[in-house]
Amino acid sequence: MPPLILHPFNERVSPATLMENSKAALMLSGLIPSEGIDREELKRRLLTGRHAEIRMLYFLGKDVFRWIGQCIEIAERTPGLESTGVKRQSFAGLLTARPPAPVREKLIRWGVADYPAVFARAISLNTLFAEPPEFHALAEDFLRYYHGSASLLYQAFLDSEPHRAIDGKYFQFELYASGEYTKLLETQWSGE
Numbered sequence: 001m002p003p004l005i006l007h008p009f010n011e012r013v014s015p016a017t018l019m020e021n022s023k024a025a026l027m028l029s030g031l032i033p034s035e036g037i038d039r040e041e042l043k044r045r046l047l048t049g050r051h052a053e054i055r056m057l058y059f060l061g062k063d064v065f066r067w068i069g070q071c072i073e074i075a076e077r078t079p080g081l082e083s084t085g086v087k088r089q090s091f092a093g094l095l096t097a098r099p100p101a102p103v104r105e106k107l108i109r110w111g112v113a114d115y116p117a118v119f120a121r122a123i124s125l126n127t128l129f130a131e132p133p134e135f136h137a138l139a140e141d142f143l144r145y146y147h148g149s150a151s152l153l154y155q156a157f158l159d160s161e162p163h164r165a166i167d168g169k170y171f172q173f174e175l176y177a178s179g180e181y182t183k184l185l186e187t188q189w190s191g192e
Contacts, residue, residue, distance in 0.1 A: 001074065001173035004067040004095070004103075006060065008178065020045045050143040051135045054125060057118070057150075058133070061126025064119060068092065071173075087163035091171075096120050096154075100168035103175045117151070124153035 068091045075086045096116045099107075107115040125146075142149065 001171055002067065002070045003174040003176055004063070005176050005178050006063050020049060047140065047143045048135075050146065051133075051138065054138070054143070054146055055132045057122045058125045058129055060118070061122035061124075064092075064095065064122055065126055067173075071171075085162065085164035086166060087161050089158050089161055089163040090166045092119075092123050092154075093158065093163075094166050094168060094171055096123075098165075098167045100172050103168065103173065106175050117147075120154040121147065121150040124150040124157060127157055128153060 068088050071091045072086075072088060075081050096119045099115075104115070107113075112118055
């Protein structure tokens, strides 16, 4: 299978902003002290951070669907595989539930321990939105609780078409950050 190449997000969202989101969520739920910050400011931080998460997941989903499309093209041209029931959902399940061991290990090294949920949310948000959603277009409840909605939407995507479950033992692929892949190509082209 082709490599899955993940591109950087052009959202200019700092890790500090995402940390503020997490901290605001804990403060609003009373799990840590609010440090004198009023509830409206905490809510603003939470919703702004969640919006940034949704947009980042949307762009990740674009990369995943680009890869799924490439995989489908290969499956359709592979004798004996084109009629086995391998569909888009098969490759989504491969990525979220049964990736090759080196891919799973790399994601964990990158600090993405809950990669099944991350990729499932990315897929679902990309099926929901044609463009990255603007803040004003999203309801507050969706911003607060999109995780559950995204999980349900991912399951609906999987259930939308009968498909064969596939496993990373038989469908090998590699995972790269785009900069990492560019360096790999440069090295190969220079003959080093």
